[in-house]
Amino acid sequence: MTVHPNDPVLPEARMHVVLPGAPVVAHIASSESCIRGKSASFVRHIEINLEGTPLEGTFLAGQSFGVVVPGVDAKGRPHKVRLYSVASPSYGEDGFGRIISTTCKRTIEEIPDENDPVRSDGHPLILGVCSNWLCDRSIGNEIPVSGPNGKRFVLPIDHSAHDYIFMATGTGIAPFRGMIHELLVGPPVGSPxxxxxxxxxxxxxxxxxxxxxxxxxxxxxxxxxxxxxxPQFHYHPVISREPLPQPGHGPHTHHYVETRLNFFKPLLESNRTLIYACGLAGMQIGIFKALAIAGLGGPFLTVHEEIAAIPPTQWTTEQIKRRVRPTHRCMLEVY
Ligand SMILES: Cc1cc2nc3c(=O)[nH]c(=O)nc-3n(C[C@H](O)[C@H](O)[C@H](O)COP(=O)(O)OP(=O)(O)OC[C@H]3O[C@@H](n4cnc5c(N)ncnc54)[C@H](O)[C@@H]3O)c2cc1C
Incomplete structure (x- = not known):
C-alpha cells in the first residue's frame, strides 16, 4: 500500500485473545431498541458484560467480537461464529472495559426455494440464526463470545492530529458510536x-x-x-427513500457528500483528514467514485495502473471493486 504523508499512527490492537472454537461465557447486561421510531427493521443496542473473562479491557472502539450460538445448524455442525462491531468506546460502557456493546439488526428475509417443500409452499421466511438469537437474549443470559477481531479500523493514537469524516449505513454506525463517544464524551467520572x-x-x-x-x-x-x-461535531443524517419535494428518491451517503462538495472540499483537501466508512458491502463503490471524479481521491485511494487512464466517470463497479484500494487515510469496514 502506498504510504502518504500524515498517515495515522494506530495503536497496537490486541487480536484473537479468545478464539471462536473455545469462546468464553459473557452475560447480557442490557438490550434495548435503538431505532428512532417505528420501523420495518429491528435493531437493538446490546451491552455485554465481560467481567472475569480474558476479554475484559481488550477491545478498542472499531474492533469487532464473535458470537457463537450454542447448538448445531441444520446440517448438525456447530454454528459458525458471527462478528459484531463494538459500539462502545475503548474504555467500554463503564470506563473499566468490562462492558462492551453492539448494534444488532435482526436478519429477516423471505427467500423462496423451489427445492424446499416448506419454502416453496408460501412459507419462505428466513430468520438469521445469530442476530435473532442475540436480540432474543435477556439481561443475565449467557453468551459465548470470542475476539477481538480487526486491527486497522481504529482511531489513531493522537486523536487531535487528525480531522474525521465518518460515513455509515445501517448498523455500520456501531463503531462510530464508540469512536465519537471516545473523541467527545470521554469515560465516566471516577473510572481509571x-x-x-x-x-x-x-x-x-x-x-x-x-x-x-x-x-x-x-x-x-x-x-x-x-x-x-x-460545535466541532457535525451530524448529517441522509435519508434515501423518503420522497423529496422534487421527484425521485433522496440521496445516498456518497451523493450527499458529492452534492455538498463545496462544504466538504476543504476537509477532503486537508492532509489532517481521515475517512472511515462502515456498513453494507458496496457502499465504498459510490464513495470511491465520487472522490475520484472530484479529483480528491489522491490521499485516500490507490488506483491500479490498469484503470488509471480511464476517466473515473467511466469506472465500472467491477473495476472499482478489483482495482481501487483505500489508503491508510481511508478506513473501510463493510459486510
Ligand atoms: C466485521 C463485521 C462486523 C459486523 N458488525 C455487525 C454489527 O455491528 N451489527 C450487525 O447487526 N451485524 C454485523 N455484522 C453482520 C453479522 O456478522 C451477521 O452476518 C448478521 O447478523 C447475520 O447473521 P445471522 O446469523 O443472523 O444470519 P444467517 O443465519 O447467517 O443468515 C444470513 C443470510 O444468509 C442467507 N440464508 C441463511 N439461511 C438461508 C437459507 N436456509 N436459505 C437461503 N438463504 C439463507 C440469508 O440471506 C440470510 O439473510 C458484521 C459482520 C462483519 C463481517
Missing amino acids: AHARWLGPCTSKIHLVMGAPYRTDLLYDDFFRTLAEKY
Missing part, C-alpha cells in the same frame, strides 16, 4: 480511564449517517445531543 482523559477532542468531526427512512436512524438522539453541545 477518566483519570487519563485529556478532554473533548477539538478536531473537526463529521458523521454522515445513511438510512432508508427517518425512523431507521440509529442512536439519533445521542448524535443530535452531541452536535448541539460540541
Whole structure:
C-alpha cells in the first residue's frame, strides 16, 4: 500500500485473545431498541458484560467480537461464529472495559426455494440464526463470545492530529458510536480511564449517517445531543427513500457528500483528514467514485495502473471493486 504523508499512527490492537472454537461465557447486561421510531427493521443496542473473562479491557472502539450460538445448524455442525462491531468506546460502557456493546439488526428475509417443500409452499421466511438469537437474549443470559477481531479500523493514537469524516449505513454506525463517544464524551467520572482523559477532542468531526427512512436512524438522539453541545461535531443524517419535494428518491451517503462538495472540499483537501466508512458491502463503490471524479481521491485511494487512464466517470463497479484500494487515510469496514 502506498504510504502518504500524515498517515495515522494506530495503536497496537490486541487480536484473537479468545478464539471462536473455545469462546468464553459473557452475560447480557442490557438490550434495548435503538431505532428512532417505528420501523420495518429491528435493531437493538446490546451491552455485554465481560467481567472475569480474558476479554475484559481488550477491545478498542472499531474492533469487532464473535458470537457463537450454542447448538448445531441444520446440517448438525456447530454454528459458525458471527462478528459484531463494538459500539462502545475503548474504555467500554463503564470506563473499566468490562462492558462492551453492539448494534444488532435482526436478519429477516423471505427467500423462496423451489427445492424446499416448506419454502416453496408460501412459507419462505428466513430468520438469521445469530442476530435473532442475540436480540432474543435477556439481561443475565449467557453468551459465548470470542475476539477481538480487526486491527486497522481504529482511531489513531493522537486523536487531535487528525480531522474525521465518518460515513455509515445501517448498523455500520456501531463503531462510530464508540469512536465519537471516545473523541467527545470521554469515560465516566471516577473510572481509571477518566483519570487519563485529556478532554473533548477539538478536531473537526463529521458523521454522515445513511438510512432508508427517518425512523431507521440509529442512536439519533445521542448524535443530535452531541452536535448541539460540541460545535466541532457535525451530524448529517441522509435519508434515501423518503420522497423529496422534487421527484425521485433522496440521496445516498456518497451523493450527499458529492452534492455538498463545496462544504466538504476543504476537509477532503486537508492532509489532517481521515475517512472511515462502515456498513453494507458496496457502499465504498459510490464513495470511491465520487472522490475520484472530484479529483480528491489522491490521499485516500490507490488506483491500479490498469484503470488509471480511464476517466473515473467511466469506472465500472467491477473495476472499482478489483482495482481501487483505500489508503491508510481511508478506513473501510463493510459486510
Ligand atoms: C466485521 C463485521 C462486523 C459486523 N458488525 C455487525 C454489527 O455491528 N451489527 C450487525 O447487526 N451485524 C454485523 N455484522 C453482520 C453479522 O456478522 C451477521 O452476518 C448478521 O447478523 C447475520 O447473521 P445471522 O446469523 O443472523 O444470519 P444467517 O443465519 O447467517 O443468515 C444470513 C443470510 O444468509 C442467507 N440464508 C441463511 N439461511 C438461508 C437459507 N436456509 N436459505 C437461503 N438463504 C439463507 C440469508 O440471506 C440470510 O439473510 C458484521 C459482520 C462483519 C463481517
